[in-house]
Amino acid sequence: MKLTRFALLLLFLWIALLAGLTWFVQQQLQIGTDLRLFLPSPTTPEQQLLLEEIGEGPASRVMVIALEGATPEQLADSSRSLVERLQESPYFRLVTNGEVSLDSVPDDLLSYRYLLSPTLDERALDAKYLHAELQARAQDLASPAGAFLEPWLSRDPTLELLKVMQRWQPMQEPNRLFDVWFDAKGEQALLLAQTRAAAFDPDQQRVAVDALNAEAERLAREDGVKMTFSGAGKFSVMMEERTRGEAQQLGTAATIGMIVLLLIAYRRIGSVVLSALPLASAGLAGLAAVSALFGTVHGITLAFGFTLIGVAQDYPIHLLSHRHATRTPVEVARDIWPTLATGVASTCIAYLTFLFSGVVGLAQLACFTVAGLAVAGLTTRYALPVLMAPTGRDFGDSVWLDRLWRRMERLPRPVWAGAVAIVAALAAIVLAPQPMWESDLSKLTPVPKELLIQDQALRSELGTPDVRYLLVIDAADAEYALQRLEQLDESLQALVAEDAIAGYDHAGRYLPTAEKQRQRQARLPEPATLRADVAAAVRDTPFRPDVFEPLLEDVERARHLRILTIEQLRDSPLGVSVDMLLTQHGDRTTALVTFSGVRNVAALQRFAAAAGADVTLLDTKNASETLVTHQRVKILWSLAVAAVLLAAVVTFSLRRASRVYRVLAPMALTTLLIIGILQAAGVSMTLFHLIALILAAGLGLDYALFFEHAADDPMEQRRTLHALLVCSASTLMVFALLATSTLPVLRAIGLTVSLGVVSNFVLALLLTRPSAATHVT
Amino acid sequence: MCLHVPAWSAAQSDSTAGDIESTEQRIDALIARLAKPAPATISFTEVRFSTLLKTPLIVSGDLGYSGPESLDRRVTTPYREHTAIRGESVKVEREGEKPRSFALKHAPELRGLLSGFSAMLLGDAAALRKSFNVELGGDDDAWSLKLTPADSKRSRRLRQIEVTGRQSEPRCFTMTLADGGSSVLLLGNAAMEPVASDVTAIALQRRCAE
Numbered sequence: 001m002k003l004t005r006f007a008l009l010l011l012f013l014w015i016a017l018l019a020g021l022t023w024f025v026q027q028q029l030q031i032g033t034d035l036r037l038f039l040p041s042p043t044t045p046e047q048q049l050l051l052e053e054i055g056e057g058p059a060s061r062v063m064v065i066a067l068e069g070a071t072p073e074q075l076a077d078s079s080r081s082l083v084e085r086l087q088e089s090p091y092f093r094l095v096t097n098g099e100v101s102l103d104s105v106p107d108d109l110l111s112y113r114y115l116l117s118p119t120l121d122e123r124a125l126d127a128k129y130l131h132a133e134l135q136a137r138a139q140d141l142a143s144p145a146g147a148f149l150e151p152w153l154s155r156d157p158t159l160e161l162l163k164v165m166q167r168w169q170p171m172q173e174p175n176r177l178f179d180v181w182f183d184a185k186g187e188q189a190l191l192l193a194q195t196r197a198a199a200f201d202p203d204q205q206r207v208a209v210d211a212l213n214a215e216a217e218r219l220a221r222e223d224g225v226k227m228t229f230s231g232a233g234k235f236s237v238m239m240e241e242r243t244r245g246e247a248q249q250l251g252t253a254a255t256i257g258m259i260v261l262l263l264i265a266y267r268r269i270g271s272v273v274l275s276a277l278p279l280a281s282a283g284l285a286g287l288a289a290v291s292a293l294f295g296t297v298h299g300i301t302l303a304f305g306f307t308l309i310g311v312a313q314d315y316p317i318h319l320l321s322h323r324h325a326t327r328t329p330v331e332v333a334r335d336i337w338p339t340l341a342t343g344v345a346s347t348c349i350a351y352l353t354f355l356f357s358g359v360v361g362l363a364q365l366a367c368f369t370v371a372g373l374a375v376a377g378l379t380t381r382y383a384l385p386v387l388m389a390p391t392g393r394d395f396g397d398s399v400w401l402d403r404l405w406r407r408m409e410r411l412p413r414p415v416w417a418g419a420v421a422i423v424a425a426l427a428a429i430v431l432a433p434q435p436m437w438e439s440d441l442s443k444l445t446p447v448p449k450e451l452l453i454q455d456q457a458l459r460s461e462l463g464t465p466d467v468r469y470l471l472v473i474d475a476a477d478a479e480y481a482l483q484r485l486e487q488l489d490e491s492l493q494a495l496v497a498e499d500a501i502a503g504y505d506h507a508g509r510y511l512p513t514a515e516k517q518r519q520r521q522a523r524l525p526e527p528a529t530l531r532a533d534v535a536a537a538v539r540d541t542p543f544r545p546d547v548f549e550p551l552l553e554d555v556e557r558a559r560h561l562r563i564l565t566i567e568q569l570r571d572s573p574l575g576v577s578v579d580m581l582l583t584q585h586g587d588r589t590t591a592l593v594t595f596s597g598v599r600n601v602a603a604l605q606r607f608a609a610a611a612g613a614d615v616t617l618l619d620t621k622n623a624s625e626t627l628v629t630h631q632r633v634k635i636l637w638s639l640a641v642a643a644v645l646l647a648a649v650v651t652f653s654l655r656r657a658s659r660v661y662r663v664l665a666p667m668a669l670t671t672l673l674i675i676g677i678l679q680a681a682g683v684s685m686t687l688f689h690l691i692a693l694i695l696a697a698g699l700g701l702d703y704a705l706f707f708e709h710a711a712d713d714p715m716e717q718r719r720t721l722h723a724l725l726v727c728s729a730s731t732l733m734v735f736a737l738l739a740t741s742t743l744p745v746l747r748a749i750g751l752t753v754s755l756g757v758v759s760n761f762v763l764a765l766l767l768t769r770p771s772a773a774t775h776v777t
Numbered sequence: 778m779c780l781h782v783p784a785w786s787a788a789q790s791d792s793t794a795g796d797i798e799s800t801e802q803r804i805d806a807l808i809a810r811l812a813k814p815a816p817a818t819i820s821f822t823e824v825r826f827s828t829l830l831k832t833p834l835i836v837s838g839d840l841g842y843s844g845p846e847s848l849d850r851r852v853t854t855p856y857r858e859h860t861a862i863r864g865e866s867v868k869v870e871r872e873g874e875k876p877r878s879f880a881l882k883h884a885p886e887l888r889g890l891l892s893g894f895s896a897m898l899l900g901d902a903a904a905l906r907k908s909f910n911v912e913l914g915g916d917d918d919a920w921s922l923k924l925t926p927a928d929s930k931r932s933r934r935l936r937q938i939e940v941t942g943r944q945s946e947p948r949c950f951t952m953t954l955a956d957g958g959s960s961v962l963l964l965g966n967a968a969m970e971p972v973a974s975d976v977t978a979i980a981l982q983r984r985c986a987e
Contacts, residue, residue: 142825142834143869144850144860144887145877147934153829178865179880544831
């Protein structure tokens with residue numbers, strides 16, 4: 001292949017431009033992984049909360065860890081060593097095995113025990129109370145419990161710290177062996193680990209998962225203990241790895257297949273290499289456009305974007321197949337441009353509607369695809385022909401293509417078959433037993449069922465918060481939120497008593513209101529009074545009178561403490577639960593009440609309704625389903641607008657109604673048929689099916705336009721047939737490969753587009769070419 | 778003189794080895810003698826000394842043993858209290874109060890008592906040696922078994938248990954704690970006579986050795 005000086009310069013410029021774009025993209029591009037970009041912007045407070053919960057909520061960050069395969073004593077030891085090591089890890093906010101040790105309370109919180117414990121609400125710390133308590137402590141000391149209480153008695157004879165610690169325990173206590181959480185059978189030691197990263201931050205979750213895997217290896221090696229863990233974070237990492245792995249494998253297979261196919265079709269390495277340039281330009285242009293406009297690119301945008309602009313490979317194929325014995329590639333490009341441009345423009349306009357779908361991820365996808373396809377179309381028209389060898393094989397001379405064309409011309413085109421297909425598709429859509437749409441968010445990235453069951457079992461053993469129901473309190477500030485929680489606490493206790501729920505948790509269980517703390521502080525006796533009271537209380541007990549100096553010191557300190565704030569508690573190792581349950585959003589504070597063991601939803605709803613306007617019972621399942629429905633409605637509207645625009649572009653370009661009909665009919669019929677087939681096969685449609693449908697429609701439009709373009713020139717007909725055979729074969733190969741994937745998302749796209757390619761090719765061939773009978777003359 | 782030293786020390790070590798052999802056998806024999814079929818009940822008086830206390834705490838009641846993982850300690854005077862050890866968990870119930878539960882590992886004295894008790898009532902010297910270093914002193918009429926926890930973690934709180942007795946009758950369990958406190962458990966006949974409220978550890982030692 002000899003290039004002119006001008007062509008060489010162009011090639012150099014092109015490659016330099018691509019290199020420049022690559023540099024820009026590398027500088028700019030940040031890949032985001034927050035799945036919420038693919039959800040519509042929330043319109044109700046429930047949806048707003050849901051989106052916060054999905055990504056950042058307490059439940060989504062918690063990993064459940066189980067240790068098994070050794071004696072309970074060994075498991076408990078391993079559980080303790082795991083807590084110690086993971087607590088040092090920067091990836092976890094909290095790791096707990098249920099063990100409560102009085103030593104775990106940081107020193108500066110110790111004196112706060114009199115402000116945190118409810119004791120002083122009911123009685124004063126006077127001689128009478130102290131005397132009764134000391135009598136009880138004497139009995140404790142003579143009992144087997146004395147051993148672990150003894151070191152604390154001189155400092156805390158009323159066991160205030162123990163009362164505080166007990167309040168901080170989960171209400172629904174899991175089984176305990178050797179002081180740490182176990183399952184009911186006593187075979188698995190259980191732990192909870194809360195990651196710092198949100199569940200849908202796979203990059204950060206991966207580091208946390210890696211840390212856990214390393215611990216699992218260590219435990220297996222050192223203690224012979226088998227460690228398993230599960231949680232939303234692990235699942236998202238796992239699914240991402242699987243998707244990436246499969247996409248890579250299938251992508252490699254598709255690339256090799258594509259190269260082989262192009263080599264067979266054109267038999268020139270130079271042509272194949274050249275034909276890759278528009279696609280490469282498309283990808284880089286898309287990335288550059290998205291990173292310039294949005295800053296970050298979502299991982300899903302990238303994955304699907306590259307799938308969608310794969311269509312751009314068809315453009316150079318058209319150019320290569322339409323080569324002419326007597327005309328230069330530049331002339332050929334000018335020839336097929338109106339047809340190609342109509343296809344590119346209408347597809348781009350269809351994607352543009354996504355920009356206004358209100359879903360950021362889809363807008364990115366649209367931006368990526370539109371920029372990519374436009375660049376691929378323009379480079380195929382203006383740059384690629386210059387680089388191509390002026391002469392090449394003319395497929396218009398091909399004998400076998402001629403024979404194939406004639407045979408296809410003679411195929412029957414029964415109208416009744418079309419009618420039957422339409423009726424059958426409609427019947428399938430109406431009669432299919434499964435819901436037409438999939439509303440369950442989790443089905444988009446499904447986790448293997450056995451893992452979910454295992455996860456659920458562990459969570460119910462541990463009494464972790466119910467993932468479906470949450471009470472949300474909207475308050476002006478933390479103090480007001482704590483006051484509301486204090487007011488609601490009685491009703492919540494009643495719910496537990498009537499067995500509507502097994503337990504609940506909220507920030508008020510950890511931190512009393514400032515008002516309450518102040519009241520308690522005011523009730524603490526002055527040093528002289530307390531000293532006299534202690535002396536009086538000790539007198540007829542077996543205790544020595546001089547051992548309670550530490551108590552006097554602590555009470556005096558407590559009298560002058562600044563009220564414990566949520567910020568102080570947050571910074572302590574005990575603050576993690578509080579942090580999750582009380583969050584600051586701008587100038588508002590949101591307090592959550594989580595439930596465990598929800599048995600009576602109606603009672604919960606009654607309670608929430610009576611609690612006031614600032615209290616909402618969030619049903620996350622319901623909210624997520626309305627969110628998905630809402631999203632789908634938006635996308636369907638976008639699609640309807642896209643269809644209208646597409647028809648308008650085609651009409652504008654082709655001008656005659658009969659031509660417009662011939663071009664649009666195959667595409668419309670194919671869309672209907674695909675939906676019918678999917679419904680008949682029992683598939684509920686998701687967002688990804690919709691994206692795939694648009695892709696298939698774009699392909700169908702191209703096929704129809706080119707069949708239509710071929711008109712009555714036999715040479716041109718053969719070239720078009722060659723181009724469309726190569727296009728459809730290559731596309732079918734790529735998407736049929738995707739259809740073999742084990743991942744529902746990839747399978748959905750692969751299957752939908754594969755069906756679309758076949759149906760579009762056949763229908764375009766049959767419908768855009770009027771019956772042979774009227775033609776053969 | 779110098780020449781004699783090696784011979785003397787060799788003889789000494791020989792005789793020590795022989796002593797260990799016979800001591801072990803004596804311990805085995807003693808413990809085998811103490812064996813009783815479960816369930817077994819024995820009355821006790823426990824005297825607890827602590828650095829926090831001016832006078833010791835004295836409670837009495839009975840101990841019920843129904844297997845290596847099950848021990849009940851019932852206090853009847855001066856108040857009623859029931860401690861049940863089941864496996865690794867301990868539950869203390871006192872009249873008019875909420876029961877309190879905790880793990881056995883928090884109560885090393887209790888664990889020592891339980892393992893000592895189990896091993897003796899089962900007549901299982903090997904089990905006893907698993908948890909303790911065992912030393913035997915005295916003769917059949919007044920023997921004493923010194924049990925030192927083999928596990929260094931446990932010895933952090935519980936320094937030693939000394940069991941004293943006569944023939945096949947154990948009389949006292951004396952538990953010495955690392956912080957200077959101690960607890961003396963008078964068993965069976967030794968618990969018959971009341972204990973003075975200002976009793977000293979030495980007076981109790983005497984009663985145990987009687």
